[in-house]
Amino acid sequence: xxxxxxxxxxxxxxxxxxxxxxxxxxxxxxxxxxxxxxxxxxxxxxxxxxxxxxxxxxxxxxxxxxxxxxxxxxxxxxxxxxxxxxxxxxxxxxxxxxxxxxxxxxxxxxxxxxxxxxxxxxxxxxxxxxxxxxxxxxxxxxxxxxxxxxxxxxxxxxxxxxxxxxxxxxxxxxxxxxxxxxxxxxxxxxxxxxxxxxxxxxxxxxxxxxxxxxxxxxxxxxxxxxxxxxxxxxxxxxxxxxxxxxxxxxxxxxxxxxxxxxxxxxxxxxxxxxxxxxxxxxxxxxxxxxxxxxxxxxxxxxxxxxxxxxxxxxxxxxxxxxxxxxxxxxxxxxxxxxxxxxxxxxxxxxxxxxxxxxxxxxxxxxxxxxxxxxxxxxxxxxxxxxxxxxxxxxxxxxxxxxxxxxxxxxxxxxxxxxxxx
Numbered sequence: 001x002x003x004x005x006x007x008x009x010x011x012x013x014x015x016x017x018x019x020x021x022x023x024x025x026x027x028x029x030x031x032x033x034x035x036x037x038x039x040x041x042x043x044x045x046x047x048x049x050x051x052x053x054x055x056x057x058x059x060x061x062x063x064x065x066x067x068x069x070x071x072x073x074x075x076x077x078x079x080x081x082x083x084x085x086x087x088x089x090x091x092x093x094x095x096x097x098x099x100x101x102x103x104x105x106x107x108x109x110x111x112x113x114x115x116x117x118x119x120x121x122x123x124x125x126x127x128x129x130x131x132x133x134x135x136x137x138x139x140x141x142x143x144x145x146x147x148x149x150x151x152x153x154x155x156x157x158x159x160x161x162x163x164x165x166x167x168x169x170x171x172x173x174x175x176x177x178x179x180x181x182x183x184x185x186x187x188x189x190x191x192x193x194x195x196x197x198x199x200x201x202x203x204x205x206x207x208x209x210x211x212x213x214x215x216x217x218x219x220x221x222x223x224x225x226x227x228x229x230x231x232x233x234x235x236x237x238x239x240x241x242x243x244x245x246x247x248x249x250x251x252x253x254x255x256x257x258x259x260x261x262x263x264x265x266x267x268x269x270x271x272x273x274x275x276x277x278x279x280x281x282x283x284x285x286x287x288x289x290x291x292x293x294x295x296x297x298x299x300x301x302x303x304x305x306x307x308x309x310x311x312x313x314x315x316x317x318x319x320x321x322x323x324x325x326x327x328x329x330x331x332x333x334x335x336x337x338x339x340x341x342x343x344x345x346x347x348x349x350x351x352x353x354x355x356x357x358x359x360x361x362x363x364x365x366x367x368x369x370x371x372x373x374x375x376x377x378x379x380x381x382x383x384x385x386x387x388x389x390x391x392x393x394x395x396x397x398x399x400x401x402x403x404x405x406x407x408x409x410x411x412x413x414x415x416x417x418x419x420x421x
Contacts, residue, residue, distance in 0.1 A: 072328055072332050074317065075320070075329065075333075078316065078317050079332065079333065080174070081309060082309045083177075087166075087173075087348065088347065091348070092302060094298070094300075095297065095298040096298050097299055097303050098282070098286050098290055098298070099166075100285055100286050100290075101282060101286075102162070102303065103158045103162075103278045103281070104278035107311075109307065110267060110270075110274075110314070110315060111268055112271075113315060114268040118264050121262075136265055137272075144269055147269045147270055150251055150270070151269075151270050152277050154244070155281060156281075157241045157245055158310070159281060159285075160240050160241040161238075163233065164241060167230050168231060169218075170340050170343070170344045170348065172215075172218050175211060175359065178333065178337075178363050179207070180241075180242040181207060182246075183245065183247070184245065184246035184249055185370075191250050191254055200369075200370050203365075203366040203369035204370065206362050206365060207366035207367070207370070209359075210358075210360065210361070210362030210363035210366060213358055214356055214360060216359075217359065219231065330367045330368045331368065334364040334367055334368055337360060337363065341360065
C-alpha cells in the first residue's frame with residue numbers, strides 16, 4: 001500500500017494547488033468561514049453596509065467540493081477493498097499463492113506505471129526521459145539511496161500485512177491496523193519534534209483502548225475461526241506492520257523534506273528498490289517452493305485483483321488525497337472500518353458482538369478526534385464575533401486576517417507521513 005502521495009496519505013508530500021480561484025487543497029471549515037467573511041467584508045457584508053452579503057458559491061468552489069466527495073469515495077473504497085480482497089484471496093479453498101510474489105508483482109506494476117507517466121510528462125520523447133532518469137536516479141544517487149531504507153521497511157510491511165490478514169478477520173485487522181496512527185504520531189514527536197494537542201493525546205489513548213478491546217474479543221473466541229489461522233501471529237504481524245509504517249513514513253519525511261522530486265519519480269525509485277528487495281525476500285522465505293511450483297502458482301482472478309489493487313490503488317489515492325483535508329481523511333478511515341465490518345459479515349460470516357462494537361466505536365471516534373485541526377474552534381469563534389464597521393476617516397483600518405494556512409495551528413493526520421503504502 002505504499003505510493004508517494006500528493007497530499008499528506010495519505011499520505012504524501014505537499015498538497016498541490018487547484019485551479020486559479022479555487023480553494024486551497026486541505027482547506028478546513030474554519031478557513032472556509034474566514035475566506036467567506038473576508039470576501040463579505042470587502043463587499044459590504046456587515047450590518048449597515050451599502051450592499052447585501054453575497055451568498056453565492058463560485059464555480060471553482062463547487063468543483064472543489066465535488067472533488068472532495070469523490071476523494072472520500074475513493075479513499076473509503078480503496079482502504080476497505082484491499083483488505084477484503086486479500087482476506088478473500090487468502091481464504092479461498094485450493095492452492096494458496098505465494099504472498100512474496102504478489103508483493104513483487106505489485107512493485108513491478110507500480111514502477112512501470114510511474115515510468116509510463118513520466119514518459120507522458122516528457123511528451124513521448126524517449127531521449128528526454130532517459131536523460132531525466134539518468135540525472136535524477138544515477139547522477140543524484142544520494143537522493144536515490146535515501147529511499148532504500150523506507151523501501152526496505154515498506155516491503156517488509158507489505159509482506160507482514162499478508163501474514164496478518166491471513167490470520168485475522170478483515171474487520172479485526174482493519175480496526176487493529178489503525179495503531180499506525182499511534183506509531184506515526186509517536187515517531188513524529190521523537191524524530192521531528194512535533195507537538196500534539198491534549199485532544200490528540202487523549203484520542204491516541206482512546207485508540208489504544210479500542211484496539212485492546214477488539215483484541216480481547218478476538219482472544220476470547222467471539223467468532224469461529226479456521227484451524228489454520230493463529231490470532232497471536234496475526235496480532236504480532238499487524239503490530240510490526242504498524243511500527244514499520246510509522247517509522248518509515250516519518251523517516252522518509254525527515255530525509256526528503258524540501259526535495260524537488262516529482263510524485264511519479266519518487267514512486268518509480270521506490271518501485272525499483274521495492275522490486276529488488278522483494279525478490280531478495282522471496283528467495284529467502286519461499287525461494288525453494290517458488291522454484292519448484294512456479295512464480296505464478298495459485299494465481300486466480302481474485303489474486304490478480306489484489307495485485308492490481310495494491311499497485312494502482314495507492315497511486316490513485318496519491319492523486320486524489322490532495323483534495324481531502326484532515327477531517328475528510330479521518331471520516332474516510334471510519335467509513336472504511338464500517339464497510340469492512342459489514343462486508344465481513346456478508347462474505348466471511350463475521351459475528352459482531354457488543355465487545356467488538358464497543359472497541360470499533362472507540363477507534364472510529366479516536367480517528368475522527370485526532371484528525372481535527374487544533375485551531376478550528378478558535379478560528380470559528382473569531383469569525384462569529386461582532387462585525388467591524390467601516391472605520392471613520394483618519395483612523396487606521398483594523399488588522400486583516402491573513403489568508404495563509406499558517407494562521408491556523410493544525411497537525412497533520414499522520415497516516416503514513418508522506419507515503420501511502
